[in-house]
Amino acid sequence: MFFREAIARALREEMQHDERVLLLGQDVGSFGGSYKELVGLHRQFGSERVRNTPVAEAAMIGVGVGAAIAGLRPVVSITYMDFLMLGLDPLVNYAAKVRYKTAGQLHAPLVVKTTAGAKRQGVAHSQCIEAWLMGVPGLKVVAAGTPADAYGLLKAALREEGPVVFVDHKRLFPTAGDVPTGEHYTPIGRAAVRRRGSDVTIATHSYMTLIAVEAATRLAAEGISCEVVDLRSLLPLDLATVCDSAARTRALLTLEEGQPACGVGAELAFRAREQLDGLRIARVGALPAPVSSNPVLEAACIPDVERVMHAVRHLLIP
Amino acid sequence: MFFREAIARALREEMQHDERVLLLGQDVGSFGGSYKELVGLHRQFGSERVRNTPVAEAAMIGVGVGAAIAGLRPVVSITYMDFLMLGLDPLVNYAAKVRYKTAGQLHAPLVVKTTAGAKRQGVAHSQCIEAWLMGVPGLKVVAAGTPADAYGLLKAALREEGPVVFVDHKRLFPTAGDVPTGEHYTPIGRAAVRRRGSDVTIATHSYMTLIAVEAATRLAAEGISCEVVDLRSLLPLDLATVCDSAARTRALLTLEEGQPACGVGAELAFRAREQLDGLRIARVGALPAPVSSNPVLEAACIPDVERVMHAVRHLLIP
Amino acid sequence: MKPDAVELLRSMMLIRAFEAALMSRPDHGFQLLSAGEEAVAVGLCAALTADDQLLCSGRSIGPALARGLDPNLVMAELLGKSAGPCRGKAGRGHLSQPAAGFLGAHAVVGGNLSIAAGAALAMKLQRRPGIVACIFGDGACGAGALHETLNIAALWQLPLLLVCDNNQISVSTPRSEALAPQRLSDLAQPFGIPGATVDGMDVLAVRDAAQRFADRARSGSGPALLECVSWRFATHSTSTRDTRPAGEIEAIKARCPIKRLTAELEATGHLGRHACEQLQRDVDAAAAAALRFADAAPYPDVSEVLTDVY
Amino acid sequence: MKPDAVELLRSMMLIRAFEAALMSRPDHGFQLLSAGEEAVAVGLCAALTADDQLLCSGRSIGPALARGLDPNLVMAELLGKSAGPCRGKAGRGHLSQPAAGFLGAHAVVGGNLSIAAGAALAMKLQRRPGIVACIFGDGACGAGALHETLNIAALWQLPLLLVCDNNQISVSTPRSEALAPQRLSDLAQPFGIPGATVDGMDVLAVRDAAQRFADRARSGSGPALLECVSWRFATHSTSTRDTRPAGEIEAIKARCPIKRLTAELEATGHLGRHACEQLQRDVDAAAAAALRFADAAPYPDVSEVLTDVY
Numbered sequence A, B: 001m002f003f004r005e006a007i008a009r010a011l012r013e014e015m016q017h018d019e020r021v022l023l024l025g026q027d028v029g030s031f032g033g034s035y036k037e038l039v040g041l042h043r044q045f046g047s048e049r050v051r052n053t054p055v056a057e058a059a060m061i062g063v064g065v066g067a068a069i070a071g072l073r074p075v076v077s078i079t080y081m082d083f084l085m086l087g088l089d090p091l092v093n094y095a096a097k098v099r100y101k102t103a104g105q106l107h108a109p110l111v112v113k114t115t116a117g118a119k120r121q122g123v124a125h126s127q128c129i130e131a132w133l134m135g136v137p138g139l140k141v142v143a144a145g146t147p148a149d150a151y152g153l154l155k156a157a158l159r160e161e162g163p164v165v166f167v168d169h170k171r172l173f174p175t176a177g178d179v180p181t182g183e184h185y186t187p188i189g190r191a192a193v194r195r196r197g198s199d200v201t202i203a204t205h206s207y208m209t210l211i212a213v214e215a216a217t218r219l220a221a222e223g224i225s226c227e228v229v230d231l232r233s234l235l236p237l238d239l240a241t242v243c244d245s246a247a248r249t250r251a252l253l254t255l256e257e258g259q260p261a262c263g264v265g266a267e268l269a270f271r272a273r274e275q276l277d278g279l280r281i282a283r284v285g286a287l288p289a290p291v292s293s294n295p296v297l298e299a300a301c302i303p304d305v306e307r308v309m310h311a312v313r314h315l316l317i318p
Numbered sequence C, D: 001m002k003p004d005a006v007e008l009l010r011s012m013m014l015i016r017a018f019e020a021a022l023m024s025r026p027d028h029g030f031q032l033l034s035a036g037e038e039a040v041a042v043g044l045c046a047a048l049t050a051d052d053q054l055l056c057s058g059r060s061i062g063p064a065l066a067r068g069l070d071p072n073l074v075m076a077e078l079l080g081k082s083a084g085p086c087r088g089k090a091g092r093g094h095l096s097q098p099a100a101g102f103l104g105a106h107a108v109v110g111g112n113l114s115i116a117a118g119a120a121l122a123m124k125l126q127r128r129p130g131i132v133a134c135i136f137g138d139g140a141c142g143a144g145a146l147h148e149t150l151n152i153a154a155l156w157q158l159p160l161l162l163v164c165d166n167n168q169i170s171v172s173t174p175r176s177e178a179l180a181p182q183r184l185s186d187l188a189q190p191f192g193i194p195g196a197t198v199d200g201m202d203v204l205a206v207r208d209a210a211q212r213f214a215d216r217a218r219s220g221s222g223p224a225l226l227e228c229v230s231w232r233f234a235t236h237s238t239s240t241r242d243t244r245p246a247g248e249i250e251a252i253k254a255r256c257p258i259k260r261l262t263a264e265l266e267a268t269g270h271l272g273r274h275a276c277e278q279l280q281r282d283v284d285a286a287a288a289a290a291l292r293f294a295d296a297a298p299y300p301d302v303s304e305v306l307t308d309v310y
C-alpha cells in the first residue's frame, strides 16, 4: 500500500467509526489532497464532513480548535508545513494551552496534518519546523516514515484528547510498504528500530528514515553496522528506545532534514547524554541556508546518503 | 540609565543619524510603548516616522519588510513575543530568505523588536520563543541583559544589512545600569562575561542573566565559584566565549526562561561538546507547562535563583 | 419598555460594583475593566439562552458576569484562587466556564474569532439548538482574523453572532488611527452578512439588535455582525497610564449606561428611588461577598503547575 | 483604440509563446502558467512606468514578461540556471528583478500583499514618484492579509494598486466555494478604497482601469483594488491534475484574450493578417531563443548554497 493510501485509509476508518471526525483543508474535497492522500473521502463522506476551505491557514486551525473544544474531532490539513507558521497562534496560543488554562474544563482533540520537506518547491514550500513544536507543552507531534505508521499514527492521533500535529512528507506519499489489513493503532511515544546494527545508532524520522536505511545498507558493505531508529513520535520523545540502542553501540548520529540548530538532534543528543555518559554523538541536518528549488542547491542543502555515510565514518574514527 | 531609556536613546540616535529609520508598532506613538521604552520618540520625530499601527502583527512585519527592501530601515515593535507567531510568515518565509532568493539583489534591513518573558500576564503573554528563530538561516537574533547592551545591540541591529530580531524582556525595562555617554555599538555575535568564576560556567541571556548573577553571588557564599556568560547574541552564537570559559571550569550550566526542549541550551550544549570532550553539562529552563498568570504557578514554572543554585550544586557533584 | 429592563440594570450594576470591589485589591495585579461598556455584554447576554456559548476578549469581567457566572467564582479566578472555575490558572484574560455557556476569554486580540466560528460549526453539524456569540474590540477589527472568520462564517452559514464592542480605542490608539472603515459593521457587507451599528451605551438597543440577529442565526439564516459603540471609562488596564485628557474622561463618564437606564426607568415609573437604592445595596453586597469568598479561597497547590497540560 | 494595442497584443503573445517553449522542458519540474490570464498582467503593466514596482504571486511568468523582463533571463531563472536574475536560486515562484521594476514573485498566497504595502510606504516617505502594484489571486482574498493590507493602505493613503487576478479557482477549489463576496472588488468598500471589477480577458479594459487607478495613486490619492475576472487555461501547475471537465476547459479556451484582441484589431483594420503572422513568428523566435539561452547557461555552482544567506 502506498503511504498516501494509508493516510486515506486511516481517515476513512476513523470517519466511519466516529461521526465527530471531520476533515477541513484546502483542496481536500473531490480533488483528494495535493498528494492524492485524501482520495475517495469526499465521495464517501460528502461536503459536510470533508470541507474545502479558503486559503486562510490561521482561521482553518482556529476553526478546527473551536470545533474541537465544542465536541468535534477535526483534522485540519495544512498543505505545506511552511504555512503552519500562519496558524501557529491558534495552535500554540490556544489549542496547546486550552486544557491547562481551563483546568481541564475544555480539551481540544484536534489533528493538524501537514506536509514537510523539500521536493523542488523552493524557499517557502520546503521547510521542516517540527522542532519548534517540540518546545510547546500541550502538543503532541508525530511523523511517520512508513505507510504502516502513517496509518497507525494518524489513527492514534485521532483518538487523543489533545492536539496532535501529524507531519508527513512530500517524498513519502509515493512510497509503498505493508500495512496490516486488520485495524491497528501505532502508540504515540514509541520509536521503532528499522534496522539492527552494532556500531552506531542513527536516530531520525520521516523521510530521512529512508536515507538512513540506505546509508546503513551501503555502510554494511564497508563493514560498518548501523542501527536505525525511526523516532516516529517527536513529542513525546521515546528516549528509552534510542538509549537502549546507543547503550549498545556507544555512538549516536542524529539525522533530520530541517535545520539542526535547536533541532530534533540537539534535543535528543542532550537527553541521551544525560543517560549515557561518554556517548559519541554527531548530527546531520540541512546546511544553514534556505532550501532553493534549484536542483543543485536543494540537493546540496539537505542531507543525503553520502553525507550520512560520511558522518557515520567520521563519528566512528577512534 | 534604565533599560527602557537605553532603548529610547538608541532609537533616538539612530533616527537622528539616518532618515531611513522609522518605527512601526502598536502604541509606539505618544503613548511611548507599553513599557515606556519609546517615550519621547513620537514628539521628536512625528507621526510619519513613529507610526502607530493597527493590531495586525502579520501586516506590521510584512509592511516592515516591504519598506526595508525598498530602501527604509524600519523597526517593527511587536509588543509581546507570543504575537510574533502571527508575523512569522513575513519574517521567516520572506525577510530571512529574500537576500538568498534574489541572489543578493534585495536585502531587508529590518529590526523586529519584541518583548519576551513572564510577568504575571498568563499563557499567551509570557513566552520565550527565541530558540525557534535560531534555526532560521538569514535571521540574526540578539537579546540584551543590561541597559548598555540594550543600547548597543539595538544600535548595532540598526546597522545590519539583514533582518535582526531584538528581544527584550518585561522584567528588564525597569532595571538600571551604566550606559557609556559616548555613542557605541555592541558587536552582534559576541557574548560577555558578567562575572568571573572557576567552578562552573553559566551561559544564559536576557533577564535570566540577572538570575544567574544572583545565584552566583549566593553560591559564592557556599564556596562555589560561578562564571556567568551573557550570550547577548543567539544567532550567531558566540561559542568561543562560552568554550573559553567552560574549558577552564569543565562544567556548563545553560539557563533560559523558555522551554528547554530544542532550546538555546540544547544547541549550546551540543556545540560546546563538539569542542570540549567530557564537559559536564546541565540545563535549566521552564517546566513543561504553559506559564499561568497565577502567582504560584508562574513562579513554579520559570527558573528562579533557587533552581539555578540547585542545578549548579547538582552538576558539581563529582 | 420590556419588563426585564430592571434585570438588565441590575446586571450592569453588578458588574460595576464587582469591579469596584476588585479594585480594592491592587496587590493582585492589573485587571482589564469593563466599566462604561457594561451595556454591550449585558444587552448581548439578554439575547442568549442556556444552549448558547459566549466567547470574548481579555476584557472579560462584564461578559462573564452578564452571562450569569457566579460572582464568587469569577472573583476567585481573577485573584488566582483555586476556587475559580479554572482553578486560578486562567486568571484575568482567560476566564471560562463552558458548562455555564461561557467558552470564555482569550487574551489574543482577534484570537477568539475563528475559534468561535469553529464552535458554531460544531453546533451546526451536531444539530444542536444553540448559537455562538463572540465579543471582540475595535482593535481586533484591524486583524486579518476578522476577515477570514467573516468569510468562512458566511460561506458555511454558521450560527455565529459577532459583536464588536467598539470602545473606540485600543490601549492608547484611537480607533480613527487604526481603522479606516467609517462604520465597523460595514465590514460584513462584502460577505453578504447583515451588520448593524447601535449605541453601545444603550442596553436596550443592544439587546434588541442582538435578539434580532440571534433569532436569525438560531433559525439557520447564518451569521451577523453587530457593532456597539461604547466608551471605556478606565485606563486600558489598571496598570496602564491614560493618554486621554482628564476632561475627556469626565465627558465620557457622563454617558454612563447605568445612569442612562436608571434615568429612563425612573422617568417611566418602572423604578422608584427606593428600589434603585435597594438594587445598589444588593449588588454591593454581592460584590463584597465575592471578594470575601475569593480572599478565603486558597491559591492552587504548586504541584498544579504540571496538571492538565496534556 | 489607442495606438499601443498592438504592443499589448505582442506582449500577450510573447507570454503564450514563452510558456509553450517552457513546456517542452518538463524535465525541469513543474511550472505555474499564466495562459489565459495574459491580459491581466499585460493590461496592468501598460499602466506602470519605470518608476514603479510590481509584485505578484507564484504565478509569475505573465507578470515578469509583461513588466518587460528579458525573456532569456526569465527562462534561465525558471530552469534554475545561474544566468537568471536570481542566479537560479529563486526559480519558479520567487522570480524577481528589482532593478527592472519587478520586486517580483512570492509563492506564499497573500504573502506579497503587506510587503507591497511596505514598498509603497517607502516610496511615499522617500517622496519617490513611483507607485507599487501587486497582483494576487482570488485565493488570496480568503486570507486575512488582504484585510490587514487594505486597512493600512487606506489609513496611510499608500500609492498601492492591488490587482486581483481572479481566475475563479484556487488549485481545485472554485471561487464560489472559497469566497463569500459576490464581487471581490467590494472588499475595498468598507475601507473607503475605490474598487472596480473588469473583464480580465479584455486587455484594454484592464489597462484603462489600471491607468485610472495608477494615476490616482500617483497623484497622492491613495490605494485602489482592481479585480480582473479571468480564466485559467492550464491546470494549477503543470504537475497538477485538473478537476474541471474537458468540455468546460474547451469553453474557457474559447475566451482567449489574445484571440479576442487579434480579432478586434483585425476588425478595426489596425492589424493585418500578415502583420499578425509576423508577430507570431517574432514571439516564437524570442521564446526559442530564450530556451536556447537558458539551456546553454550553467547551473549555479554547488558552493552557492551558502552564499547570500546573510
Ligand SMILES: Cc1ncc(C[n+]2csc(CCOP(=O)(O)OP(=O)(O)O)c2C)c(N)n1
Pocket (backbone or CB within 6 Å): B026, B055, B057, B079, B083, B086, C057, C058, C059, C107, C108, C109, C110, C136, C137, C138, C139, C140, C141, C167, C168, C169, C170, C171, C232, C236
Ligand atoms: C494579537 C495581539 N496583539 C497585541 C495584543 C496586546 N493588546 C492587548 S489588549 C489590546 C487592545 C485591544 O483593543 P480592542 O480590541 O479595541 O479591545 P479593548 O482593549 O478596547 O477592549 C492590545 C493591543 C494582544 N493581546 N494580542
Ligand SMILES: Cc1ncc(C[n+]2csc(CCOP(=O)(O)OP(=O)(O)O)c2C)c(N)n1
Pocket (backbone or CB within 6 Å): A026, A055, A057, A079, A083, A086, D057, D058, D059, D107, D108, D109, D110, D136, D137, D138, D139, D140, D141, D167, D168, D169, D170, D171, D232, D236
Ligand atoms: C499561504 C499559502 N497557503 C497555501 C498555498 C498553496 N497554494 C499555492 S498556489 C495556491 C492557489 C492560490 O490560488 P489563487 O490565489 O487564486 O492563485 P492562482 O493559483 O489561481 O493564480 C495554493 C493554495 C500557498 N502557496 N500559500
Ligand SMILES: [Mg+2]
Pocket (backbone or CB within 6 Å): C137, C138, C139, C165, C166, C167, C168, C169, C170, C171
Ligand atoms: Mg477597543
Ligand SMILES: [Mg+2]
Pocket (backbone or CB within 6 Å): D137, D138, D139, D165, D166, D167, D168, D169, D170, D171
Ligand atoms: Mg485563482
